[in-house]
Amino acid sequence: MTAPAYNFAYLDEQTKRMIRRAILKAIAIPGYQVPFASREMPMPYGWGTGGVQVTASILGPDDTLKVIDQGSDDTTNAVSIRKFFTKTANVRTTTATIEATVIQTRHRVPETPLSEEQVLVYQVPIPEPLRFLEPRETETRRMHALSEYGLMHVKLYEDIARHGHIATAYAYPVQVDDRYVMDPSPIPKFDNPKLDDCPALQLFGAGREKRIYAIPPYTRVVSLDFEDHPFEAYRHDAACELCGASDSFLDEVITDDDGNRMFVCSDTDYCEQRRALGHGPYNAAPADPQGSSHTGASPTEPA
Amino acid sequence: MTTPDTDTPLLIAKGLTKYYGRQLGCRDASFELYEGEVMAVVGESGSGKSTLLQLLSTQIEPSSGSVTYRMRDGSLADLWRMSEPARRFLLRTDWGYVHQDPQLGLRMGVSAGGNVGERLMAVGARNYQDIRATATDWLGRVEIPHDRIDDTPRSYSGGMRQRLQIARNLVTAPRLIFMDEPTGGLDVSVQARLLDLLRRIVAEMRIAAIVVTHDLAVARLLSNRIMVMKGGEVIEAGLTDQVLDDPHQPYTQLLVSSILPA
Ligand SMILES: Nc1ncnc2c1ncn2[C@@H]1O[C@H](COP(=O)(O)OP(=O)(O)O)[C@@H](O)[C@H]1O
Ligand SMILES: [Mg+2]
Numbered sequence: 001m002t003a004p005a006y007n008f009a010y011l012d013e014q015t016k017r018m019i020r021r022a023i024l025k026a027i028a029i030p031g032y033q034v035p036f037a038s039r040e041m042p043m044p045y046g047w048g049t050g051g052v053q054v055t056a057s058i059l060g061p062d063d064t065l066k067v068i069d070q071g072s073d074d075t076t077n078a079v080s081i082r083k084f085f086t087k088t089a090n091v092r093t094t095t096a097t098i099e100a101t102v103i104q105t106r107h108r109v110p111e112t113p114l115s116e117e118q119v120l121v122y123q124v125p126i127p128e129p130l131r132f133l134e135p136r137e138t139e140t141r142r143m144h145a146l147s148e149y150g151l152m153h154v155k156l157y158e159d160i161a162r163h164g165h166i167a168t169a170y171a172y173p174v175q176v177d178d179r180y181v182m183d184p185s186p187i188p189k190f191d192n193p194k195l196d197d198c199p200a201l202q203l204f205g206a207g208r209e210k211r212i213y214a215i216p217p218y219t220r221v222v223s224l225d226f227e228d229h230p231f232e233a234y235r236h237d238a239a240c241e242l243c244g245a246s247d248s249f250l251d252e253v254i255t256d257d258d259g260n261r262m263f264v265c266s267d268t269d270y271c272e273q274r275r276a277l278g279h280g281p282y283n284a285a286p287a288d289p290q291g292s293s294h295t296g297a298s299p300t301e302p303a
Numbered sequence: 304m305t306t307p308d309t310d311t312p313l314l315i316a317k318g319l320t321k322y323y324g325r326q327l328g329c330r331d332a333s334f335e336l337y338e339g340e341v342m343a344v345v346g347e348s349g350s351g352k353s354t355l356l357q358l359l360s361t362q363i364e365p366s367s368g369s370v371t372y373r374m375r376d377g378s379l380a381d382l383w384r385m386s387e388p389a390r391r392f393l394l395r396t397d398w399g400y401v402h403q404d405p406q407l408g409l410r411m412g413v414s415a416g417g418n419v420g421e422r423l424m425a426v427g428a429r430n431y432q433d434i435r436a437t438a439t440d441w442l443g444r445v446e447i448p449h450d451r452i453d454d455t456p457r458s459y460s461g462g463m464r465q466r467l468q469i470a471r472n473l474v475t476a477p478r479l480i481f482m483d484e485p486t487g488g489l490d491v492s493v494q495a496r497l498l499d500l501l502r503r504i505v506a507e508m509r510i511a512a513i514v515v516t517h518d519l520a521v522a523r524l525l526s527n528r529i530m531v532m533k534g535g536e537v538i539e540a541g542l543t544d545q546v547l548d549d550p551h552q553p554y555t556q557l558l559v560s561s562i563l564p565a
């Protein structure tokens with residue numbers, strides 16, 4: 001027998017068609033959770049089998065795939081998924097955001113602005129934003145159907161009552177196209193504004209929970225808040241100690257056994273691209289390739 | 304605010320009937336309720352009180368009969384011809400529903416302030432300070448200390464939970480409140496305090512109420528009018544004092560004499 005052991009991108013064509021139908025429905029009803037018959041994938045659920053199934057269903061031989069896990073291309077999870085598609089679909093892979101046509105992500109949105117040519121696929125552990133306060137699925141479905149979203153604000157109220165401010169830092173709820181309230185997956189709320197009016201198609205896949213939802217390009221996405229406690233896209237008040245970026249989401253990493261810490265870009269590709277362009281730490285000597293740092297502004301920022 | 308209209312009924316029940324399969328729940332109940340009026344529904348266990356209350360509050364659909372409600376704009380609405388969103392909106396704004404078991408009427412994992420504020424947020428309140436101020440005011444009105452506002456009802460006593468449930472329901476100034484055995488399961492002294500509070504608030508806010516109770520003392524204390532149920536049917540109705548002091552039906556006489564010994 002010379003037939004391959006599995007179909008292009010692992011899933012059989014019938015399964016992919018079923019998933020594509022769910023994706024089309026999700027695009028037609030922005031933010032609405034479409035049930036789909038999630039398949040077993042040769043990896044554990046925690047590894048983003050929902051995202052993997054969505055990626056497998058939209059991937060073509062000419063695509064270039066990037067896989068990120070918390071902003072990084074080289075965690076075990078990201079490497080495994082990239083290998084999986086190299087092996088089963090033989091697609092080109094990349095770590096550069098601008099080169100990718102399909103980006104599968106866990107817990108981050110790239111810093112580099114996305115384009116109309118790109119699709120961002122999110123891995124989602126828990127798709128239902130109302131579950132925290134209303135565990136009954138029949139009730140949450142009815143709340144979505146009737147736009148009864150008071151409960152979502154109860155969650156934010158509780159946050160403020162307990163912490164003095166909206167302490168929700170990840171999976172911060174949004175309202176899509178002025179209609180459905182949606183969980184953007186556990187991305188930091190710093191990333192929420194990137195979902196709004198984004199030129200790329202955004203797809204969300206939850207494998208264990210068997211749900212797919214979507215934000216079509218250029219859709220209005222609003223983070224929920226109170227008038228007197230407005231949404232804020234939080235980041236550490238610091239610059240990346242590798243590339244000097246003061247606009248990126250930062251991770252605080254421990255650098256040695258003495259517990260010394262430093263802030264670095266969570267998006268490793270963004271950080272590397274900046275360094276390749278000659279950007280360096282804010283306090284270091286100017287690394288401007290043209291040597292034209294006469295503006296008085298940060299010497300590491302491009303003019 | 305709407306000016307109270309005392310000439311037109313607030314709620315009209317006509318021939319309300321409910322069968323659970325072949326089991327009769329409630330048959331042919333008809334009555335009118337006016338603004339600010341408190342109606343008690345009494346009868347022994349299994350007589351159809353809860354069924355009637357759930358029919359009136361549109362939680363179960365009648366096998367036959369209708370419920371008409373006068374909306375805030377004065378129009379009369381047949382509740383089962385209304386869309387589901389409109390009905391649910393009515394339920395959480397112009398109506399209240401107090402369960403016997405406060406766990407069914409409260410969010411046990413949410414703070415008292417959040418419990419009271421939920422209805423406000425559901426109708427679009429988006430100012431945290433305002434919501435909190437209103438919740439604080441309501442906790443005071445149901446005699447819950449202000450410093451318990453951020454505690455969840457899990458840490459509350461039974462009586463406090465029931466008072467919190469009342470505040471949660473009344474925060475949108477409803478015109479009608481349904482109560483199913485609101486004092487059931489509470490100690491006698493706790494019951495007395497809750498009854499006092501209910502009577503005062505209902506009178507102050509001029510809320511109409513339908514109170515289901517098997518306790519005639521509760522009916523006497525709270526209600527203007529009373530309906531006595533037996534085997535799914537209303538067998539006697541009238542002004543509470545008249546019915547309890549001079550019951551016509553033998554069954555009512557039995558109820559009165561056994562529970563309210565002279
Ligand atoms: N969900 C139900 N299914 C079947 N029978 C029911 C149901 N609820 C109530 N009943 C029956 O309807 C009658 C009236 O019950 P209910 O309205 O609960 O009375 P009460 O509240 O006065 O105790 C009883 O015979 C009861 O067994
Ligand atoms: Mg009952």
Ligand SMILES: [Zn+2]
Nearest residue numbers: 240243265271
């Ligand atoms: Zn950096």
